[in-house]
Amino acid sequence: xxxxxxxxxxxxxxxxxxxxxxxxxxxxxxxxxxxxxxxxxxxxxxxxxxxxxxxxxxxxxxxxxxxxxxxxxxxxxxxxxxxxxxxxxxxxxxxxxxxxxxxxxxxxxxxxxxxxxxxxxxxxxxxxxxxxxxxxxxxxxxxxxxxxxxxxxxxxxxxxxxxxxxxxxxxxxxxxxxxxxxxxxxxxxxxxxxxxxxxxxxxxxxxxxxxxxxxxxxxxxxxxxxxxxxxxxxxxxxxxxxxxxxxxxxxxxxxxxxxxxxxxxxxxxxxxxxxxxxxxxxxxxxxxxxxxxxxxxxxxxxxxxxxxxxxxxxxxxxxxxxxxxxxxxxxxxxxxxxxxxxxxxxxxxxxxxxxxxxxxxxxxx
Amino acid sequence: xxxxxxxxxxxxxxxxxxxxxxxxxxxxxxxxxxxxxxxxxxxxxxxxxxxxxxxxxxxxxxxxxxxxxxxxxxxxxxxxxxx
Numbered sequence: 001x002x003x004x005x006x007x008x009x010x011x012x013x014x015x016x017x018x019x020x021x022x023x024x025x026x027x028x029x030x031x032x033x034x035x036x037x038x039x040x041x042x043x044x045x046x047x048x049x050x051x052x053x054x055x056x057x058x059x060x061x062x063x064x065x066x067x068x069x070x071x072x073x074x075x076x077x078x079x080x081x082x083x084x085x086x087x088x089x090x091x092x093x094x095x096x097x098x099x100x101x102x103x104x105x106x107x108x109x110x111x112x113x114x115x116x117x118x119x120x121x122x123x124x125x126x127x128x129x130x131x132x133x134x135x136x137x138x139x140x141x142x143x144x145x146x147x148x149x150x151x152x153x154x155x156x157x158x159x160x161x162x163x164x165x166x167x168x169x170x171x172x173x174x175x176x177x178x179x180x181x182x183x184x185x186x187x188x189x190x191x192x193x194x195x196x197x198x199x200x201x202x203x204x205x206x207x208x209x210x211x212x213x214x215x216x217x218x219x220x221x222x223x224x225x226x227x228x229x230x231x232x233x234x235x236x237x238x239x240x241x242x243x244x245x246x247x248x249x250x251x252x253x254x255x256x257x258x259x260x261x262x263x264x265x266x267x268x269x270x271x272x273x274x275x276x277x278x279x280x281x282x283x284x285x286x287x288x289x290x291x292x293x294x295x296x297x298x299x300x301x302x303x304x305x306x307x308x309x310x311x312x313x314x315x316x317x318x319x320x321x322x323x324x325x326x327x328x329x330x331x332x333x334x335x336x337x338x339x340x341x342x343x344x345x346x347x348x349x350x351x352x353x354x355x356x357x358x359x360x361x362x363x364x365x
Numbered sequence: 366x367x368x369x370x371x372x373x374x375x376x377x378x379x380x381x382x383x384x385x386x387x388x389x390x391x392x393x394x395x396x397x398x399x400x401x402x403x404x405x406x407x408x409x410x411x412x413x414x415x416x417x418x419x420x421x422x423x424x425x426x427x428x429x430x431x432x433x434x435x436x437x438x439x440x441x442x443x444x445x446x447x448x
Binding site: 103132135136139140142143211215238242333337 | 379406407410414415417429430431
């Protein structure tokens with residue numbers, strides 16, 4: 001396996017000598033930045049008044065009773081629905097801009113040739129911020145392992161990328177506060193780092209499909225575009241259109257389910273099957289969660305409702321991570337480059353990590 | 366010179382969208398061009414592509430890992446055609 005870099009980053013700076021081009025870029029930037037600023041102000045105003053609006057809508061306009069099931073469910077829906085969507089728009093935009101600074105090529109050159117433990121840490125962190133479509137999993141995997149990124153490090157990247165999903169984090173932040181969002185992110189990163197490192201220790205390189213290593217490592221496209229600010233803003237806007245555009249039906253559905261649970265399921269109903277005292281609740285949650293795949297947006301309102309009804313935090317976290325972090329479609333895609341034993345090891349190690357996190361949090365919270 | 370446009374992707378929704386945008390761009394400009402979709406992973410790797418969907422015009426990788434819109438693709442086509 002050849003080690004060493006193949007890419008050098010050669011930034012291409014915008015031609016400053018062309019006055020017309022430069023001034024039109026400036027105008028564009030100013031315009032877009034102003035627009036973005038106004039948008040943010042409007043967003044803030046609306047966001048602050050959402051709860052009052054929801055209360056007014058449910059209790060004054062429609063005269064539903066505060067204590068009745070329907071009133072409770074409707075208020076939840078009218079409040080949480082727009083709130084979650086607005087949060088999504090804001091954060092997807094912000095993360096889109098952050099992501100415009102990262103590319104898979106740069107991540108690869110950072111990771112190639114680094115020693116394993118540092119590599120695992122970096123890979124997990126980079127997995128969060130590098131733009132990554134799950135259909136790129138295969139080319140990315142091949143590209144990484146053929147240019148000197150160790151197998152375990154590549155896995156750290158592949159674990160972190162889907163799991164620490166900005167949609168999930170935003171929703172957790174908005175619905176449960178920054179502490180829970182931070183816990184999710186922190187433990188997710190830890191799982192990515194340690195699971196990746198463990199897989200590296202297992203020395204399972206021979207379970208990668210042999211043709212992968214025969215692929216000659218490519219020279220990267222030597223053109224590295226340095227984006228101007230206006231392009232970055234466009235990247236963010238596109239991300240919103242893409243992600244929120246794709247995800248909003250699931251969000252609405254998830255919130256509707258959450259509203260139903262919130263309004264109609266009695267308190268502490270969940271405590272029996274998902275509460276702390278049931279030791280088997282964590283493995284059960286993980287068992288249900290692993291084969292399921294939902295995007296983060298849809299599952300979180302369900303998570304909120306479960307928590308509100310007495311499910312233990314560790315169990316719910318474990319459930320969420322297994323749904324989002326491990327997905328059947330991704331495993332099917334990876335089958336092209338990994339043999340079954342390695343896929344099994346991958347799923348197994350991550351599952352164990354999630355189980356441990358679940359138990360840990362049930363213990364300490 | 367006839368333009369050779371290739372869209373690389375393994376068949377997910379994003380790759381199909383990129384193909385659609387490329388089709389629109391070609392239709393807008395009515396420049397002679399061949400547009401092909403490449404799904405074979407070995408060919409994708411042979412072109413040194415790390416992130417799909419990717420767009421290659423006359424052998425040069427123009428974008429990888431994102432979906433440029435038809436206008437952006439059209440601009441590239443015009444530039445490449447002019448060379």
